[in-house]
Amino acid sequence: MIDVERKRRVVEAMKQLPLDAFICGSASEILLITGYWPVIGPSVAIFTVEGDIHLVLPEDEVELARASSEASLAPYKPSELSTIIKPIEALSCPLRRVTARLALFKASIGMQIHQGMQPASYASNSVFRSCLVDLVQSLLPQAKVVASDDVMEEMKSRKTPAELDQIRKATEIAKAGFEIAGDAVREGRREAEVAAEVQAAFQCSLKGSKVQRSYGYFFCMSGPNSARASAAYARTRQRKIEQNDLVMIHANTCADGYWTDITRTYTAGAPDERQKAMRTAVAEARNAALDVVRPGVAARDVDCAARNVMAAHGFGDAFRHSTGHGVGFAAANGNALPRIHPQSPDVLDVGMTFNIEPAAYFDGYGGMRHCDVVAVTVDGVNVLTEF
């Protein structure tokens, strides 16, 4: 692991619980504790309180792991011509060796047990379901498996400077899509056409990128469809953009496992009074939220700041969702910390990254949302999506 600060924090978290080790099979958390973002095959990370870091991984992912992690690598063959073997069988041998070498026989081992979100690391991802916990318990029958989902979420919420740099890269590559979005949105064009053009601009901008694995998901939602964008997901349809429509472009972009969540809203043609009022309210709500952000502030106060402005403009009911949620290790996860939500118990801290997405949605008419990714600095906030 090149990120000394992250290593320190993981060890610190284990000491506080206390735990002897984390054993982890989910890609985002493997990225967190090892620096490596698994591609497709099942990988398992082992991180001990002494700071030993091991990765059991398919041999064809070794090159990428070596380039991004200082973990000791224990590769396995994910497939062979001489035999058919299930991945869990193939990885159990090296996992047994690693856990034996680390003497984890009677250890307290933190593992993820609960439901969570996993960003797409490839067209297809490995999921362990129940079997990684079962395997660890069978390899180490005297060890105690402790649910560590919450501490993983906590750790993911506060980014180290190195992780912030990665998230910045993910926001920078998104820019190319949004730079042309305003021109792409025109009356008579289909949402799918606009989304394709924006996506294509994004793809083409990657040609000189230093990022190893970049993904971008761009969506276009127009008119009444933009009102549906209050859902947890975006969806591009075949609708033709009409004059005076509100048109939302939403994107999740990714640089080597670090993600963004960005939305801009345009008007097809000149905005009318209603749209101007929505835009003004959303812009003011955004600024009000930004003004509040600094370490020590309750996350709900950030939500409140945005919500009060929307209400003052008469858009209280139209602002249907929370003001934001953690972004970085997750692309789209309303439960990622900090939750910028009216009932949030979370407190802002340096290095936290989240979105601020004030919005107004009117069924059958349209929606206006402006979604930025921001980072909490020592004395305020840094907007990572100033475009």
Added chain:
Amino acid sequence: MIDVERKRRVVEAMKQLPLDAFICGSASEILLITGYWPVIGPSVAIFTVEGDIHLVLPEDEVELARASSEASLAPYKPSELSTIIKPIEALSCPLRRVTARLALFKASIGMQIHQGMQPASYASNSVFRSCLVDLVQSLLPQAKVVASDDVMEEMKSRKTPAELDQIRKATEIAKAGFEIAGDAVREGRREAEVAAEVQAAFQCSLKGSKVQRSYGYFFCMSGPNSARASAAYARTRQRKIEQNDLVMIHANTCADGYWTDITRTYTAGAPDERQKAMRTAVAEARNAALDVVRPGVAARDVDCAARNVMAAHGFGDAFRHSTGHGVGFAAANGNALPRIHPQSPDVLDVGMTFNIEPAAYFDGYGGMRHCDVVAVTVDGVNVLTEF
């Protein structure tokens, strides 16, 4: 469920085991048994041996579910402004009601327990890890949870005519990318540039598509990088294509949850003798494999047919991986049935879809692969990627 044949097969599989119900939280298997491909939030499908089908799902996915499934829908609110609730808590109430109504108290319930692959249904996907099994066991303490991973894999391997139509759509949308690939591959261009152009052509072709949710992952690997394409995953890099390079374009495309796995290899400039020999061998191996495919044939005989041709051309050692694997519900999963592998115990059956991907890889030089998606018909084979 609109697919009567699929419903019949699921009921039949349950009767044979026997099981009283499947309870399923993985997107591809929910698609299989309900017709609905969950987007982002945690969904749970319940399918009883009586043929009752229920879906517990986030309310913002109801519209899509209703359009594709005849399951009874039990929606839950994935988030609210008045309270912060974890998805597993939000869905446990409707899941309790459904399992109570179906009187599953003492049922034998098939669930997925083991490691598997999950194609990307959005920028981010829900994973249950261990907690869905735990939840079902806590809701139904007297029920018996039975690992049903294998029967799910079996069911996914044989597509119904309706599912085949969907896979055909996924192959059709891929065509637009490959149509321009030959021209896009030129000396002096970066792999990332070629991949972007092909991806953009794919995206733009979707503008009139009837598919609700289409994804495509296009990759370009040139020269020595194309030799690395024997890995379980593809990766586009910044390398500039050089004269006489072998250049591979690989894609996984998706239409509403049904996936493809397609590769074509080009030459930058005129192919030399070595490349011509590789192309001839791969083409002959492909044809030899296709000639063997029909119901009742051992999958390993298909592998053998391709492998013998490669060996006869002197490319035996260069053909490093199996000839294919199941494709359709999975994008890239070497363990999907049928495994077209030298040691495969699988037997071909009508409706099975898989890839045939004979290849030759030479480290430091390059790789040649031709990967088609095919379907087993009553008396032979149908190539779904004739482009």
